[in-house]
Amino acid sequence: MYARAAGLEPARLPRHVAVIMDGNGRWALGRGWERFNGHRRGADTVRAITTECAKLGIPRLTLYAFSSENWTRPASEVEFLMDLLADFLRSELPTMLENNIRLESIGRVDELPERVLFELANARSATAANTGTILCLALSYGGRDEIVDACRKLADQAARGALDPTSIDRTTLQSALYAPQAADVDVVIRSAGERRLSNFLPWQAAYAEYVDHPALWPDFTVADFRSCLLEYQGRERRFGAVPTR
Ligand code: FPP
Numbered sequence: 001m002y003a004r005a006a007g008l009e010p011a012r013l014p015r016h017v018a019v020i021m022d023g024n025g026r027w028a029l030g031r032g033w034e035r036f037n038g039h040r041r042g043a044d045t046v047r048a049i050t051t052e053c054a055k056l057g058i059p060r061l062t063l064y065a066f067s068s069e070n071w072t073r074p075a076s077e078v079e080f081l082m083d084l085l086a087d088f089l090r091s092e093l094p095t096m097l098e099n100n101i102r103l104e105s106i107g108r109v110d111e112l113p114e115r116v117l118f119e120l121a122n123a124r125s126a127t128a129a130n131t132g133t134i135l136c137l138a139l140s141y142g143g144r145d146e147i148v149d150a151c152r153k154l155a156d157q158a159a160r161g162a163l164d165p166t167s168i169d170r171t172t173l174q175s176a177l178y179a180p181q182a183a184d185v186d187v188v189i190r191s192a193g194e195r196r197l198s199n200f201l202p203w204q205a206a207y208a209e210y211v212d213h214p215a216l217w218p219d220f221t222v223a224d225f226r227s228c229l230l231e232y233q234g235r236e237r238r239f240g241a242v243p244t245r
Contacts, residue, residue: 002055002056002057003056003057006056006226007226007230008056008226008229008230008233009233010057012233013056013057013058013229013233014058014186014187014229014232015058015059015060015183015186016058016059016060016061016062016182016183016184016185016186016204017053017058017060017061017062017185017186017187017189017229018061018062018063018064018185018187018188018189018200018201018204018205018208019049019061019062019063019064019188019189019190019191020064020188020189020190020191020194020196020197020198020200021042021045021046021063021064021065021191021217021220022190022191022192022194022216022217023038023191023192023215023216023217023218023219024038024039024041024042024216024217024218025038026038026192026216027041027042027216027217027218027219028041028218030216035077036077036080038216038217038218039077039080039081039084040084041218042217042218043084043088044218045217045218045220046063046065046088047092047095048221048222049061049220049222049225050063050096050099050101050133050135051095051099052222052225052226053133053135054099054100054101054132054133055099056229057132057133058133059133059134059183060133060134060136060182060183061133061134061135061136062106062136062137062138062182062185062201063135063136063137063138064138064141064198064200065085065137065138065139066081066085066107066138066139066140066141067138067140067141067142067198067199067200068107068108068140068141068142068145068199069142069199071111071140082112082113082115082116083115085112085116085119085137085139086115086116086118086119089103089116089119089120089122089123090119090122090123092123093122093123093126093127096123096126096127096130096135097126097127097130099132099133100130100131100132100133101127101130101132101133101134101135102127102128102130102131102132102133102134102135103120103123103124103127103134103135103136103137104124104134104135104136104137104179105120105124105136105137105138105139106136106137106138106139106141106146106177106178106179107138107139107140107141107142107145107146107178108140108141108142108145108149109139109140111140112139112140116139120137120139134182136179136182138200138201141178141200142199143197143199143200143201143202143203144199144202146177146178146203147173147202147203149176149178150173150176150177151173151176153176154168154172154173154176173203174203177203177204182204184204184205184206184207184208185201185204185205185208186208186209186232187208187209187210187211187228187229187232188200188201188205188208188209188210188211189211189212189213189225189228190210190211190212190213191212191213191215191216191217191220191224192214192215192216192217193212193213193214194212195210195212197210207237207239207240209232209235209237211228211231211232213227213228
């Protein structure tokens with residue numbers, strides 16, 4: 001089996017992996033190049049890690065592709081990232097289809113430019129029937145915004161008399177998230193050696209294991225990804241309970 005050959009325990013693979021892809025800018029600047037080049041190479045890493053998840057049979061991979069805070073970057077960098085996203089969604093479609101990958105997105109996607117929305121809708125509908133790994137791109141995503149948006153949705157239902165406020169519990173709030181059906185995040189992986197959650201999936205990652213890796217995202221390899229999964233598999237997950245012996 002592929003997972004075992006990759007040195008991983010198939011029964012203990014995470015169901016939901018979330019990745020904070022950090023270090024594109026540093027990778028480029030370290031070579032005396034413009035930051036754009038780091039993002040371009042970062043897209044190659046996205047392709048490699050997504051394909052690896054499909055081969056391993058990991059059900060869901062969420063990538064922090066553009067945060068709500070990233071809008072504050074220089075306009076030229078934002079433009080470049082949007083073009084890169086649109087290109088990626090178009091050029092990667094055959095690979096997604098070949099690997100049975102379904103594309104999804106979370107975030108305030110209506111804030112994205114028309115060209116990205118077009119490619120996103122196209123890739124989503126073209127891959128909708130795929131049954132393998134779900135590649136979920138977090139776009140214009142902020143974890144606190146997601147919770148605010150969920151609260152607004154529920155408040156609206158309550159105001160219309162469709163929801164009894166006293167009945168609201170965790171399941172109700174989960175149902176109002178951007179991807180309500182998604183399993184909790186098992187492991188958050190962050191490249192470039194940083195150890196911050198940066199407003200990424202705070203609700204979904206409440207019990208996630210956190211693994212950081214020193215490689216800058218453009219240098220992050222399939223072997224690095226496997227080593228992160230191996231570290232995850234070595235952790236004892238307790239979910240607040242006492243250890244079982
Ligand atoms: C962080 O690096 C990365 C981003 C803000 C954007 C992530 C985008 C990509 C990996 C490329 C395209 C993505 C897809 C899905 C095609 P940084 O710029 O913050 O790096 P730094 O911390 O070294 O400056």
